[in-house]
Amino acid sequence: MLISVQALRAFAAWAVVGHHFMQIFFGFQARGPLGQLFIDKGAVGVDIFFVISGLVIFLSTEGKALPPTRFLLYRLFRIVPAYWLYTVLMALLVVFARPLLPDQTLDWNHLLLSLLFIPTQNPGGYGFYPTLNVGWTLNYEMLFYVLFAWALLFRLQVRLWVVAALLFAVCQTWTGLGWISEFYRSDIVYEFLLGIGIGMLYRRGWFRSGFYRPLLGIGAALMAIYLLPPAPRLLAWGVPSAVLVISCMSLESRFEHNRLLKLLGDCSYSVYLMHVLVLSMGGFLAHRYGIHLYLMFILCVIAIAAGSWLSYQWVEKASYQWLKARFEGEVFEKLSRQKY
Known part of the structure; x- marks a missing residue:
């Protein structure tokens, strides 16, 4: 993946961390202009993620004869292990450490639906949130993967329009008919299309390296x-997020050998999944023992950074490689049997 995009993934993940820090530590009560900024705008990290997701999925499948089933399996291998791990950890905390998460309630049916990426009302009564609250975005991601898998049956030049038609059918028509959850009736789903469009333009050579124009684009976004x-x-945060992605990609020549930015981007998924758990524990300890809230936040940031690196190496990367190798080994064995 482009290092510039990796850097933007890291920025998006940590923006969401700041947003939830203000929620968990301060109940969304502003503490100065920076705190208010995270309250009002920190959630835009999700929109950046969605645009990047559309971009990455398009670029990673371009020029490959990838069957839809295999594409979906590889995405499940990449997403599911870490998500299931942190969902189970959240469930265990709710059961055995309830003071850490006083607003959370565990329902076994809801937990199962959460693990299967099926949106349903949280038993706490505050909306369509899975057991691991931040997992609501993955429900949209999984829908996008399923629809993009269908688009792989079509030639590259029309995949954007196929995904767009399928998204509109599912998220507007089917939700209106009551066939699927109203959860999907949101314009945020179309941000994946922005990412696919960026990928198509990038492959056509429409992006030029620069410095001042990309910086102006970042500033304007x-x-x-x-x-x-x-x-x-879609207009307020999705389009500016797309401009951010385009501008950062135009700065790729300045980032392409930066290992730190690559590492930060690699760890961003684990940062996103684990940060609420760490912040919840930190907020509880800070209020319980009178620890300065910003000092505790610094400790939480260190814990999230270190934990996300370990999670990326030993959960995300290791599980993906093991599952992929096991699947490809079984496929190879079946083909060998058929041949001989």
């Missing part, structure tokens, strides 16, 4: 996010 109201989300 951040200013739009800051000034515009958050609705409609």
Whole structure:
């Protein structure tokens, strides 16, 4: 993956961390202009993730004869192990350490649906959130993967339009008919299309390396996010997120050998999954023992950074490689049997 995109993934993940820090530690009560910024705009990290997801899925499948089933399996190998691990950890905390998560309630049926990426009302009564609350975004991701798998049956040039048609059918028509959950009736799903479009333009050579123009693009995108109201989300946060991605990609020549940025991007998924668990424990300890909240936040950041690296190496990377090798080994064995 492009290092510039990896850097932006890291930025998006840590923006969400800041947003939830203000929620868990301060109950979304602003502590100065920076705190208010994280309260109001920190959630834009999700929109950046969605645009990047569309981009990465398009680029990673371009030019490959990848059957839809195999594509879906590889995405499950990449997403599921870490998500299931942190969902189970969240469930265990709710059961055995309830003071850490006083607003959470565990329902076994809801837990099962969460693990299967099926959106349903959280038993705590605050919306369509899975057991691991941040997993709501993965429900959208899984829908996108399923629809993109269908698009792989079509030639590269029309995949954007196939995915767009399928998204509209599912998220507008089917939700309106009551065939699937109203959860999917959100304009945020179309941010994946922005990423696919960026990937198509990138492969056509429309992006030129630069410095000042990309910086102006980044500044304009951040200013739009800051000034515009958050609705409609696709226009207020989705389009500026796409401009951020394009601008960062135009700076790739300045980042392409930066190992730190690559590492930060690699760890961003684990940062996203684990940070609420760490912040919840940190917030509880800070209020229980009178520890300065910002000192505890620094300790939480260190714990999240270290934990996400370990999680990437020993959970995400290791499980993906093992599952992929096992699957490809079985496929090879079946083909060998058929041949002989």
